[in-house]
């Protein structure tokens with residue numbers, strides 16, 4: 411895939427929600443599907459930095475993302491350099507990492523931040539770690555290695571949207587009736 415390719419050009423996403431979630435070279439299709447669904451539900455765009463450890467048509471990705479996949483504003487990037495080029499001039503790149511120096515709840519998020527998660531098997535390389543504007547950790551009980559990547563994304567995205575007043579205000583249909 412050359413460069414960066416916008417997908418779903420007319421998603422069901424309010425244009426005034428600029429926050430994004432970036433997935434660095436994800437390995438596991440079910441996690442990617444879950445994060446795409448998360449982004450669709452919370453009104454957040456997604457940058458998928460390839461290569462991925464699965465093909466885009468993987469049925470496990472489709473199953474986890476269900477019909478929410480069509481509602482995500484998604485950009486696929488062929489590589490980390492292609493992503494950097496596409497991201498130039500946007501807001502801060504905020505990396506979630508077990509090697510972070512700032513607990514996520516102590517961080518002052520901005521509405522145009524991009525939250526980036528690493529690959530399931532290896533996180534991100536040192537160059538990507540160094541390129542981030544901030545490196546946040548979700549504190550855990552002593553001796554635990556890491557959270558599932560989709561759960562880590564959900565925890566920090568929820569806090570970032572809450573702090574910036576960008577949590578969706580619509581109740582699910584079942585709760586509203």
Ligand SMILES: C[S@@+](CC[C@H](N)C(=O)[O-])C[C@H]1O[C@@H](n2cnc3c(N)ncnc32)[C@H](O)[C@@H]1O
Nearest residue numbers: 506507508527528532533547548556557559562
């Ligand atoms: C399974 S973890 C990767 C573990 C990998 N061995 C490493 O050392 O980074 C996948 C991704 O989830 C996120 N993550 C998981 N637990 C986290 C935590 N406690 N704090 C911040 N990010 C976390 C990070 O983005 C991480 O790259």
